[in-house]
Amino acid sequence: MGRLSVLTAAAVLVVTGLLGVPLAQATPSDGVLAARQTADKYCDSATGLCYLELSTRSTNPTYRVAIPGAASAPFDTLLQIVAPASLGWAGFAWGGGMTLNPLTVAWPDGKGGVTVSSRWATGRALPTVYSGATLKTLSATTNATHWAVEVLCAGCSRWGSGASLSSTGVHTFAWAMSKTPVPQPANPSSSFSIHNNVGMVSGDMADAQVAQSVFQAHAAGGR
Numbered sequence: 001m002g003r004l005s006v007l008t009a010a011a012v013l014v015v016t017g018l019l020g021v022p023l024a025q026a027t028p029s030d031g032v033l034a035a036r037q038t039a040d041k042y043c044d045s046a047t048g049l050c051y052l053e054l055s056t057r058s059t060n061p062t063y064r065v066a067i068p069g070a071a072s073a074p075f076d077t078l079l080q081i082v083a084p085a086s087l088g089w090a091g092f093a094w095g096g097g098m099t100l101n102p103l104t105v106a107w108p109d110g111k112g113g114v115t116v117s118s119r120w121a122t123g124r125a126l127p128t129v130y131s132g133a134t135l136k137t138l139s140a141t142t143n144a145t146h147w148a149v150e151v152l153c154a155g156c157s158r159w160g161s162g163a164s165l166s167s168t169g170v171h172t173f174a175w176a177m178s179k180t181p182v183p184q185p186a187n188p189s190s191s192f193s194i195h196n197n198v199g200m201v202s203g204d205m206a207d208a209q210v211a212q213s214v215f216q217a218h219a220a221g222g223r
């Protein structure tokens, strides 16, 4: 992703107040796994915070991850999800697949905000609520084109019997999205229907590292 596109996204952010917009992508052919992806560093001009940005194409959500320095898991994580307004829900899998790792799922709450839900799947069926991770919403916005949320997660960097998110090297995440609205949008425990698209995305965790003090100040204050 070129610097110009990042700057363009930052300019839109200032104008719209949205958490940035997904960066335009070349369109790959349709498929169950979206093959094309970019992983790059994205800096939010409003907060100065930088994230590892994972995106595929403009009709899919964009995900941004930040972590507190080069810590060893468990550490808190920050996740931004920016989704086209047409999507009913968007999910992020911290361990790179659907099952046996923390899933962070979000959807418009029907009242101008965004509901976030911590889930876990033991099979490829509706994931159940997962109490091993705690989510705190730092900001949420919706407008005509996108909905967006930033969430702090305690419990998304370590799970199961020792699996974890490394703060260095390349890590593979996975994502999923659905065009179907969630039936009980204000309820984090709501059911929801299966995805229309899923994918895996890898990124250099060095791009997700934020100075501990900056991370903590952002996590404490929200915006």
Ligand code: HEM
Residues within 6 Å of the ligand: 032, 090, 091, 092, 093, 096, 097, 098, 099, 103, 104, 105, 119, 124, 125, 126, 127, 174, 175, 176, 192, 193, 194, 195, 198, 199
């Ligand atoms: C009602 C909810 C869900 C159902 C019924 C469901 C079902 C399935 C099924 C049947 C597959 C295998 C076939 C396919 O690729 O379509 C699959 C794959 C996948 N799902 Fe889900 N899913 C659900 C929710 C989620 C959520 C919330 C996430 C992520 C946050 C997710 C992430 C994935 C991923 C990444 C794959 C492909 C890789 C893999 O199989 O691990 N799914 N899902």
